[in-house]
Amino acid sequence: MAKHLDLEEQEQLDEIKHFWKQYGNAITWVLIAVLGAYAAWNGYQYWQRSQASQAAAMYDEVEKVSREGDADKLQRAFDDMKSRFASTAYAPQAGLLVAKTLYESGKVDGAKAALTWVAEKSADAGYASVGRLRLAGLLMDSKAYDEALKVLDTGMTEEFAALQADRRGDILLAQGKKPEAKEQYLKAFKAFDDRTDYRRLVMVKLNSLGVDPLADAAAPVAADKGAASK
Incomplete structure (x- = not known):
């Protein structure tokens, strides 16, 4: 009886060895791919959270500089935001705030530049539309009517x-x-x-x-x- 069981176990072991020899590499690569994708997803989620956290902190800095009224410092802060966190929602928010502050301080060209960036580079279509509306308003005030209408022709949700x-x-x-x-x-x-x-x-x-x-x-x-x- 023991010998019979030993033979069955040996047959099963041989079958497992044969199966693993035939499909082992494929299974290993699938597992590596799945685990790698899972690790990459977790890494991406962590990176996004980190980006959002840093972008929020930088937006707070833009708000602070905006209240101070230092136009040159505000422009530098916005340039830093664009270069590092352009893909986040905080960047177009900062652009709209910068445009408002610059316009109120009489720096219309700087306001137009900020709104142009929001209109053309914002990853969020809603913010881009707001940027286009405000930019068209500034262009209208400057009597650049045809250019203002052109701004409204595309990119509006x-x-x-x-x-x-x-x-x-x-x-x-x-x-x-x-x-x-x-x-x-x-x-x-x-x-x-x-x-x-x-x-x-x-x-x-x-x-x-x-x-x-x-x-x-x-x-x-x-x-x-x-x-x-x-």
Whole structure:
């Protein structure tokens, strides 16, 4: 009986040896790949957390310098942020803050440069859209109307469509193109939610151009009722 069991065990051992000889290398490489991917993922997660932590600390520094009002020091801090943490959300946030601070201190060119970076280099499409809206506003103030409209033509997310149309209306109105401005304001008015306060501002702009968007919206309804009664 013992010999029989020994023979069975030997056969099983031989089968295992044969199987390992045939597939052992493949199994080992698969395990190495899986464990390597797991280690790489953990390493990437740690790197991201580290990057975010360092970027947050640097953003705090940008905020501090911004309050101090030292434009040259602020620019250096922002340049450092861009070179080290451009892929984080803190970089475009810093860019918007830097642009605001520089603009308020009269350094319009520096503000434009910061907004241009946010518009073109931000990894976040939302921040890029905000950068484009603000940059278009500065260009409009500088009477660079065509350039301002060009900035709004690309890179805007759907969530900013109403603000995009409103800003276009402002630029076209500044150019004296009232019919085109009305068209953009109406587009913005329709795109804004009824409960949005900004929608009222767009309505004021339309009213100043002799347009009542609420009356225009009600007119087709009244016409349909009249047709139905006939």
